[in-house]
Amino acid sequence: MSDDSDRDELVVAARRAADNAYAHYSGLRVGAALAFADGTVVTGTNVENASYGLSLCAETAAVAKAMDDGHRGGLERVAVFADTAEPVTPCGRCRQVLHELAALGGTDPLVWCANGSDAFAIRLSELLPHAFGPQTLG
Helix, strand or coil: CCCHHHHHHHHHHHHHHHCCCECCCCCCCEEEEEEECCCCEEEEECECCCCHHHCECHHHHHHHHHHHCCCCCCEEEEEEEECCCCCCCCCHHHHHHHHHHHHHHCCCCEEEEECCCCEEEEEHHHHCCCCCCHHHHC
C-alpha cells in the first residue's frame, strides 16, 4: 500500500475536483482522482442532469477523461471524496467502470474512500468481487 502522503495528495485532488461538481439536484458534490503508474493523476467530478439517468458519477467522468488522454492500464490508486457524514465508496456502476480500466493493465488499485475528516482504503477487487470483465466475454 502507498504511504500517507500519497493518500493525502490523491484525496486533496479528489476534494478539489468535487468543488467543480454540477450537483444542482442532489447537492452531493463528489470528486474522484485516479493515479497511474507513470505519475499522472486524472480527476473527475459528478455531473447531474435533469433527466437523472443521464447523470455522470465522478469516477466515470475521470475514467472517460483518462481514456481520452490515452491511459490504457497502469491504474494504481483511486480516491473518491464527498463531504458526507461517512466516507463514500464508488457506486456499482463506477466499480465496474474502474475494473475495466484496471483490467487493461492487470492491476488491482487501492481505493481511498474519503469525506471531510476520515478515509479508509480498500482494494477494488474487494469492492467488486467476481467482477465481470473482458475475460468473461471469451
